[in-house]
Amino acid sequence: MQCTKCDKRKALTEYSFKNEEEKIYYLYCDSCRNESQQTQKKYKEKAMENYNLNKTINKIECSCGITYVSYRNFHMIRHINSKKHKQSLEIKIKI
Numbered sequence: 001m002q003c004t005k006c007d008k009r010k011a012l013t014e015y016s017f018k019n020e021e022e023k024i025y026y027l028y029c030d031s032c033r034n035e036s037q038q039t040q041k042k043y044k045e046k047a048m049e050n051y052n053l054n055k056t057i058n059k060i061e062c063s064c065g066i067t068y069v070s071y072r073n074f075h076m077i078r079h080i081n082s083k084k085h086k087q088s089l090e091i092k093i094k095i
């Protein structure tokens with residue numbers, strides 16, 4: 001069977017079943033499938049790393065005393081309109 005990814009002809013033993021009952025094989029050979037799974041995994045890990053990094057970079061310390069994470073403007077707007085923010089500011093003003 002020819003792998004649709006590396007275009008090499010390989011024995012069926014180098015392929016896995018997509019559906020074992022119906023004897024349907026994956027179109028990618030096992031090594032190509034591994035490779036693409038690894039790439040996907042790396043991509044996900046990288047995305048997670050970026051996500052965690054953003055979380056620390058985008059910490060905003062508001063004048064109300066609350067520190068919150070903001071990735072987008074709407075997070076900031078949402079915080080400023082939140083009860084928490086308004087109440088904390090009121091308390092501060094009274095003091």
Ligand SMILES: [Zn+2]
Nearest residue numbers: 003006029032
């Ligand atoms: Zn292949």
Ligand SMILES: [Zn+2]
Nearest residue numbers: 062063064085
């Ligand atoms: Zn605030």
